[in-house]
Amino acid sequence: xxxxxxxxxxxxxxxxxxxxxxxxxxxxxxxxxxxxxxxxxxxxxxxxxxxxxxxxxxxxxxxxxxxxxxxxxxxxxxxxxxxxxxxxxxxxxxxxxxxxxxxxxxxxxxxxxxxxxxxxxxxxxxxxxxxxxxxxxxxxxxxxxxxxxxxxxxxxxxxxxxxxxxxxxxxxxxxxxxxxxxxxxxxxxxxxxxxxxxxxxxxxxxxxxxxxxxxxxxxxxxxxxxxxxxxxxxxxxxxxxxxxxxxxxxxxxxxxxxxxxxxxxxxxxxxxxxxxxxxxxxxxxxxxxxxxxxxxxxxxxxxxxxxxxxxxxxxxxxxxxxxxxxxxxxxxxxxxxxx
Numbered sequence: 001x002x003x004x005x006x007x008x009x010x011x012x013x014x015x016x017x018x019x020x021x022x023x024x025x026x027x028x029x030x031x032x033x034x035x036x037x038x039x040x041x042x043x044x045x046x047x048x049x050x051x052x053x054x055x056x057x058x059x060x061x062x063x064x065x066x067x068x069x070x071x072x073x074x075x076x077x078x079x080x081x082x083x084x085x086x087x088x089x090x091x092x093x094x095x096x097x098x099x100x101x102x103x104x105x106x107x108x109x110x111x112x113x114x115x116x117x118x119x120x121x122x123x124x125x126x127x128x129x130x131x132x133x134x135x136x137x138x139x140x141x142x143x144x145x146x147x148x149x150x151x152x153x154x155x156x157x158x159x160x161x162x163x164x165x166x167x168x169x170x171x172x173x174x175x176x177x178x179x180x181x182x183x184x185x186x187x188x189x190x191x192x193x194x195x196x197x198x199x200x201x202x203x204x205x206x207x208x209x210x211x212x213x214x215x216x217x218x219x220x221x222x223x224x225x226x227x228x229x230x231x232x233x234x235x236x237x238x239x240x241x242x243x244x245x246x247x248x249x250x251x252x253x254x255x256x257x258x259x260x261x262x263x264x265x266x267x268x269x270x271x272x273x274x275x276x277x278x279x280x281x282x283x284x285x286x287x288x289x290x291x292x293x294x295x296x297x298x299x300x301x302x303x304x305x306x307x308x309x310x311x312x313x314x315x316x317x318x319x320x321x322x323x324x325x326x327x328x329x330x331x332x333x334x335x336x337x338x339x
Contacts, residue, residue, distance in 0.1 A: 073218035073328075075106030077113075082106055083158035086167045087191070093169035097199055101167070107214040108236035109156050114327055115320040116149035125332065126225075126319035132270040132306040141310075148316055151246045152237050163245040165192040182211040182232075185239040187255055192239060198232065211235050221329035224336040226263045228321040229314070237320055241313040256313035259291045259304060263339050266318055270309045277301035 084102055086093070093101065118124050119142055127145070128136070135141050151163075158164040168191060174184050175195035182198040185191070198211060214233040217223055228234065241247045241256030248254040259276065260269045261283075268274035276292045277300050279285075291311075294302030309315040325333045 071219075073215050075103060075110050077106040077109045079106065081157065082109070083164070084167060085158050085164050087170075088168075091168040091170070093167070093194070097169055097194070100199060101169075101194055104214055104232040104236060105156050107231075107233035108240075109153050111233045111320050111324040112149045112152035112156070112237055114324040115316075116146050116153065118323050119146040119149055119319075124319070124323070126322035129335075130266060130270055130315045130318050131309050132272070135270075135307055135310055145316065147249065148241065148247060149320065151249065152240045155240050155243065155246050156236065163190070163243075165190055165240070167192055167194070169194050171195060183235055183239055185242040187243050190243055190245075192236075198235075217325065218328055221325070221331070223325065223333065225318065225322050225333050226336045226339070228325045228333050229263065229318055231321065231325075233324075234317055234321045238313055238317045241316060247313075254311065256316070257291060257311050258314070259308050259312040260314060263318070263336065266312070266314050267335075267339060269304055269312060269315065270306050272303070272306040274304045275302065276304050 079102070082102070082105060084098075084105070090098065119127065127142075131141075131145075154160060155163055156165065165185075166189060170193070172184070172193045172195070174181055175193065175197075179197060181195050183192065183194050186193070211232045212223070212227060212230050214231045217228065217231050223231075238256075244251055244253045244255050247256040260266045260274055261279070265274050265279060274292075277294060280288055280301060290299065290301050292301045292304035292308060294300045296302070322333050
């Protein structure tokens with residue numbers, strides 16, 4: 001017959017085992033014994049603080065550097081595929097300005113390529129937002145939109161001797177007249193003038209006709225469609241449509257017009273509810289040309305026909321910005337609240 005040991009003996013043995021385990025872990029945590037058998041004491045503390053601490057610190061810093069290097073957005077279009085045609089040898093742009101604008105041109109090419117691949121598809125959320133059904137149902141319309149995006153790519157790539165932007169940083173009268181103008185196109189000479197506002201680092205935080213760094217946009221990916229549309233790459237695509245080649249396909253083609261300004265107005269346009277006359281009055285822009293003649297007074301603007309979206313530059317650019325940033329940020333770029 002087995003002899004039962006008293007319960008107190010088992011409890012004592014368990015307590016002893018527990019005490020040995022705790023004692024051993026305390027020794028390791030205090031660093032009293034190193035793996036090589038030497039005593040650590042205070043010297044070990046300073047040694048681990050200086051050597052292991054600093055080495056782990058430097059490792060962390062190197063890791064952060066590598067992370068920044070790996071995650072810093074860069075254009076998909078290689079620089080070797082783009083020709084930059086400055087008016088003079090440098091277009092009076094500084095080296096820093098050239099570096100920035102050339103990178104943004106490549107981002108703009110990426111953006112136009114992204115839009116070209118999605119233009120006209122029924123799943124294209126933005127295409128349906130900015131073009132009315134009456135246009136989308138027209139035979140060949142989606143092809144026309146895609147062709148505009150194709151020609152933005154060709155134009156900004158700079159290789160066509162007759163159809164490329166002539167780049168300059170010389171401050172034009174338009175740049176000097178309005179500090180809000182970041183960039184503008186002379187459609188006759190295809191001259192793309194970069195105003196100082198385009199390079200202003202503070203302008204990346206301004207939504208009122210300012211421009212946002214495309215790199216900063218891609219790093220945060222927290223933008224609304226309104227902010228995405230104000231990226232420097234989007235602005236470059238927009239200005240490209242103000243040439244007969246990009247928008248109309250040749251020297252006798254149409255140029256893209258600025259019929260509607262702002263995301264609210266561009267959403268109203270395809271619904272047939274955009275009152276350009278009222279907008280001009282509200283914005284004190286009544287000297288601007290008439291684009292949507294009022295039936296009662298054709299010398300003034302009234303409510304625009306929804307099909308005017310076909311002639312409106314931003315109707316093409318809002319979808320580009322939405323598609324590009326949605327793909328890069330792996331989420332649908334939403335409309336801003338209240339729009």
